[in-house]
Amino acid sequence: MSRPLRENLVVDDENGQSWVRCAKCSTTLSPVDEDWKTGCSVVVTAPTTAGPHRQLMLGKIAFEERYCPGCGTLVDVTFLEV
Amino acid sequence: MTQATAVDPVTVEILSHRLHQIAKEMGATLELVGGTVNTTQMHDYMASLYRANGEILATGESMPWHVACAGFTVKKILERFGEDNVNPDDVFLLNDPYVSAIHQSDVYIVSPIHFEGELVGWSASFVHVMDIGAMTPGGETPAATEITQEGLRIPGIKLIDQGKIREDVFDSIINMTRQPQMVALDINCQIAGNNVAKRRIQELYARFGSELMQAVSSEMIKGSEQVLRRRLSGIPDGKWSEVGDVESGENHWRMMVTLEKHGDELLFDFTGTGEQASTGINLPYHATFGCCFDGIVSTIAYDLPKNHGLFKPINMVVPEGTLLNVTYPAPVSLNTTSGGAMAKFLVHSALIQMLSGSEEWRHEVIAPSLGGRLGRTAGINQHGVYYASSLAQPALSGGGAIDGADGVDSSALTYLIAPNIEWMEANAPLLFLFRRHAQDAQGPGKYRGGAGAEMAFTIYNAPEKKLHGVAFGVAGLRNGGRGIFGGYPAAPSVLVHMHDTDVREHLGRNELPQDMEELSGEPEVLGYCTFDLKEDDVLYYMLRQGGGFGDPLDRDPELIERDLADRFISPEAARAVYGAVLAEDDPTTVDRTATEELRQELRATRLGGAK
Structure with missing residues (x-):
């Protein structure tokens, strides 16, 4: 059985265990009781990735982007102090 | 108070709507009588109704944390004066953050409502008055290190005694401000709003009787509480946390919250928040509670009657002496738009995490925002009169995206409005170069954040050829909208002081620069500070933009x-x-x-x- 966890992520129940998976390609990120972010591919990008008006942030703050390692869907963006 | 009795739900619904309309009429009266930028152009006020014991009964279109703190104010007035000294047609004033206000500029006026000699309720309002006699014009005082530098502080005073205004007291208060006539207008419009509400409530009591009105009031509160508790019970239990820093230059002030939900009860625990600061970003305990109320009202209870019933599932832990439970004499004047904005952000973020785990509620989650910059100018205006005025633009902020829709553009703060440019230019010696939606500044996403405004202005026809400025609001580069679920954060909200530009040369050629890159000059990104805006200077202002949702x-x-x-x-x-x-x-x-x-x-x- 599959149920939505949040945008682009689902929880799948399989053989008595539950897994956090990508809703698009079903790649498993983690068991449900662990931090699914550890199963993501991570890229650190400049804030200007999101567009102009962010030049003031350059050299001070970056974005930590997490992707599904199977299909490259972006599932999380957080600030990272440089 | 008359004991509540059973009443049918149709009557409750009809009278509940009537009471909410009275609260709205109260606000409309306040605006019609008022005349300052905060009341008529910005809606930086609150007008609501309370029960005799200070419980929230019905709110107008108002900021939730002020709704909460005005209720605490009613309780404090009752404690100070005793019910025997609260007489028909009295009016009380309180603005002490160490009693129940948030910062001194937000002045509470509370009016008891009597019917047939019995205290049956209160009408209460706040206005961010035009000045409060602080070190800095307008109240927000970046240089203050203790509250005594932040203006007059009144722990509760009877301003009108049984219908007779205490003119010596009134004159003393306005005489301690830089704009006595404007502050008098602010206070008078609050009294007018309260009076209208009092008259309407008394009419209702005369028509329906005290027993029925008290029963309806009880049912209204009970109804909101029951629905909220039912909704909370349907959401999985758990624990969620959020952390953030209020920033200004090298200063980082850490705040954090852990939200625990068990059944139909919520506990907001702010343990881990840093010690109180010697800059006025600190929040008193009751204001932090107001942030929790604000979070509930803005998320899981957005459609419920906003009354005391929504208080009841909220529990809170805030260590004393911290940024969110300040002790005397620490300053607070910047708090509503700095520490308060962060506290609201933390509460909202924790609630969003909670709601994301609910199949029923996850589609209603909105990308949160940490607020943005604010500013004020003061000096002699083109009419030769001293003024101190907010830039009054935050209503033009962009809202966070939601599952299925972009964030709202330039109207994220639904209870606020913004003046048109002509009004600003007619009342202050300013010339706006542009005001428009910022391009590419929203947080991108499957659904993008709402677009907020950007603008730039210079001084114009200022007799002293300069104005005094104050920069406040949420500083730092991580303010504004945050992305969720793969959505990006928005660009930061900034105030940039461009020194010594060639703007006069452009104006001499009848040109209004439409891009900051057209101007020469030295940019300075402002933190919490005061500054002088001179003739060749330009102030660029980017409001907060909304965060994105999804990839x-x-x-x-x-x-x-x-x-x-x-x-x-x-x-x-x-x-x-x-x-x-x-x-x-x-x-x-x-x-x-x-x-x-x-x-x-x-x-x-x-x-x-x-x-």
Whole structure:
């Protein structure tokens, strides 16, 4: 059985265990009781990735982007102090 | 108080609506009598009704934390004066943050409502008055290190005694401010609003009787509480936390919250929040509670009657002496738009995490915002009169995106409005170069954040050839909208002081620069500070923008075309951020096939660079 966890992520129940998976390609990120972010591919990008008006942030703050390692869907963006 | 008795739900519904309309009429009266930028142009006020014991009964279109703190104010007035000394047609004033206010500029006026000699309720209002006699014009005082530098502080005073105004007291209060006539107007419009509400409530009591009105009041509160508790019970239990720093230059002040939900009860625990600061970002305990109330009202109870019933499931822990439970004599004047904005952000973020785990509620989650910059100018205006006025623009902020919809553009703060430029220029010696939606500043996403405004102005026809400025609001580069679920954060809200520009030369050629890069000069990004704006200077102001929801590469090409037509995004950002390929013969049309190919390449590129 599959149920939505949040945008682009689902929880799948399989053989008595539950897994956090990508809703698009079903790649498993983690068991449900662990931090699914550890199963993501991570890229650190400049804030200007999101567009102009962010030049003031350059050299001070970056974005930590997490992707599904199977299909490259972006599932999380957080600030990272440089 | 008369004991409540059973009453049918139809009567409750009808009278509940009537009471809410009275609260709205109270606000409308306040605006009609008022005349300052805060009341008539910005709606920086609150007008609500309370039960005899200070419980919230019905709110107008008001800021929730002020609704909460005015209720605490009623309780404090009752404690100080005793019910025997609260007489018909009395009016009380209180603005002490160490009693129940948030900062001194927000002045509470509370009026008891009697019917047949019995205290049956209160009407209460606040206005951010035009000045409060602080070190800095307008109240927000970046240089203050203790509350005694932040203006007059009144722990509760009887301003009108049984219908007779205490003119000596009234004159003493306004005499301690820089704009006595304006502050008098602010206080008088509050009294007028309260009076109208009092008369309407007394009419209702005369028509329906005290017993029925008290029963309806009880049912209204019980109804909100029951629905909220039922909703909370349907959400999985758990624990969620959020952390954030209020920033200004090298200063970082840490705040954090852990939200625990068990059944139908919520506990907001702010343990881990840093010690109180010697800058006025600190929040008193009751205001922090107001932030929790604000979070509930803005999320899981957005559609419920906003009354005391929504208080009841809230529990709170805040260590004393910290940024969110300040002790005397620490300063507070900047708090509503700095520490308070952060506390609201933390509460909202924790609630969003909680709601995301609920199948019923996860689609209603809105990308949160940490607020943005605010400013004020003061000096002699073109009419030769001293003034101190907010820039009054925050209503033009962009809202966070939600599952299925972009954030609202330039109207994120629904209870506020913004003046038109002509009003600003007619009342202050300012000339706006532009005010428009900022392009490419919203947080990108499958659903983008709402676009907020950007603007720039210089001084114009100022007799002293300069104005005094104050920069406050949420400083730092991580303010504004935060992205959720793969959506990006928005660009930061900033105040940039451009020194010694060639703006006068442009004006001499009848040109209004439309891009900051057209101007020469030295930019200075302002933290919490005061500054002098001189004739050749320009102030650039980017309001807060909304955060995005979901992966931008999932955005519908039709929405991208709409954004291109509306100038919310540039063709360059359409390609770089959203992976949209524009038709060669029409840069406002997205080539669907080429776009899908490019998006596949971009997803592969993401993985190629990943760790």
